[in-house]
Amino acid sequence: MKAIYLDSIQKLSERDIPTPVPKAHQVLVQIKSVGICGSDVHYWHNGRIGSFVVKEPMVLGHECSGVVVESGGEVKGLKRGDRVVIEPGEPCRKCEYCMSGRYNLCRDIAFFATPPYDGCLLEYVVFDSNFVYKIPDEIEDFGLATLAEPMAVGVFSTSRLKPRLGDRAIVFGAGIIGIACMMAARAVGCKEISVADIRDERLAKALKMGADRVINLKSERLPENHYDVGYDATGADQCYALAVQAVKPGGRMSLVGMGPDMQSAPLVEYVCREINIVTSFRYANSFPQAISLVKENKGRLEEFITHRLPFDLKNVERALHTAFSDQSAGKVVLDFA
Ligand SMILES: [Zn+2]
Numbered sequence: 001m002k003a004i005y006l007d008s009i010q011k012l013s014e015r016d017i018p019t020p021v022p023k024a025h026q027v028l029v030q031i032k033s034v035g036i037c038g039s040d041v042h043y044w045h046n047g048r049i050g051s052f053v054v055k056e057p058m059v060l061g062h063e064c065s066g067v068v069v070e071s072g073g074e075v076k077g078l079k080r081g082d083r084v085v086i087e088p089g090e091p092c093r094k095c096e097y098c099m100s101g102r103y104n105l106c107r108d109i110a111f112f113a114t115p116p117y118d119g120c121l122l123e124y125v126v127f128d129s130n131f132v133y134k135i136p137d138e139i140e141d142f143g144l145a146t147l148a149e150p151m152a153v154g155v156f157s158t159s160r161l162k163p164r165l166g167d168r169a170i171v172f173g174a175g176i177i178g179i180a181c182m183m184a185a186r187a188v189g190c191k192e193i194s195v196a197d198i199r200d201e202r203l204a205k206a207l208k209m210g211a212d213r214v215i216n217l218k219s220e221r222l223p224e225n226h227y228d229v230g231y232d233a234t235g236a237d238q239c240y241a242l243a244v245q246a247v248k249p250g251g252r253m254s255l256v257g258m259g260p261d262m263q264s265a266p267l268v269e270y271v272c273r274e275i276n277i278v279t280s281f282r283y284a285n286s287f288p289q290a291i292s293l294v295k296e297n298k299g300r301l302e303e304f305i306t307h308r309l310p311f312d313l314k315n316v317e318r319a320l321h322t323a324f325s326d327q328s329a330g331k332v333v334l335d336f337a
């Protein structure tokens with residue numbers, strides 16, 4: 001089968017590797033679509049994210065959908081022909097985090113396209129069936145189904161933030177993660193959801209995705225002491241400073257975005273205003289809700305996918321370039337034959 005490897009910074013190659021055989025608890029999935037994520041672009045462009053460094057050639061991609069072609073003897077509830085999405089991390093199932101349900105914190109999780117683990121920009125992959133979910137019939141498009149992965153980030157950050165019914169929310173960052181936070185906040189009953197960013201095209205998209213209000217941080221002032229909860233999906237220092245004023249004293253702020261290793265934030269303001277900072281990393285126990293969010297927001301999310309390319313070496317390169325440099329790009333998706 002065909003697989004696309006990141007050999008070194010901005011160098012990709014196509015290889016022919018053996019098709020894997022599922023173990024008893026695994027399914028073999030034929031990949032149908034893969035969404036390009038910011039982390040794929042980072043690894044391709046910089047060869048690293050924080051302490052994760054690409055030292056050996058690695059297959060990129062962690063947002064995928066496909067069809068089950070074979071299942072191991074112990075697999076229940078999945079059969080040949082099922083359309084599925086994969087939650088792309090296999091935790092150890094033994095450590096204190098796994099045992100308490102916080103498996104996203106497992107130190108031994110094998111996560112797609114995080115060194116040293118390969119991702120899903122290849123034709124077939126085997127995966128633990130417990131992390132493989134059926135796609136509902138309403139989501140006909142495999143490309144749309146890949147959005148369950150970024151949606152899961154929004155679902156999980158929301159389950160950590162715990163907004164109450166009727167809370168006013170602000171989301172910093174109008175990329176797919178910001179949109180996911182907005183849609184999850186809406187689903188749990190937040191009202192008057194604002195999305196803030198510095199680019200008008202992105203804000204226009206956020207409005208179409210269902211934001212009640214959009215704010216361009218370059219030209220508009222944020223209301224002060226207005227929101228009950230906030231999300232940062234940018235990882236930018238300036239947003240931490242703006243957020244602490246926009247959120248009401250006693251409110252909560254969710255940090256989802258990842259910025260540079262060392263950042264500054266006016267923590268004394270957070271202390272004096274008792275604004276709790278709630279962090280979240282990837283997701284745990286969030287895929288079923290994320291798939292529902294994709295289903296409920298199907299029409300809108302279809303519009304978020306701006307580029308679709310057939311899977312081959314040249315197009316993977318093109319997709320990464322587009323995601324990196326095209327300001328108007330939403331989600332870039334590779335489709336398999
Ligand atoms: Zn992703």
Ligand SMILES: [Zn+2]
Pocket residue numbers: 091092093094095096097098099103106107108109
């Ligand atoms: Zn574990």
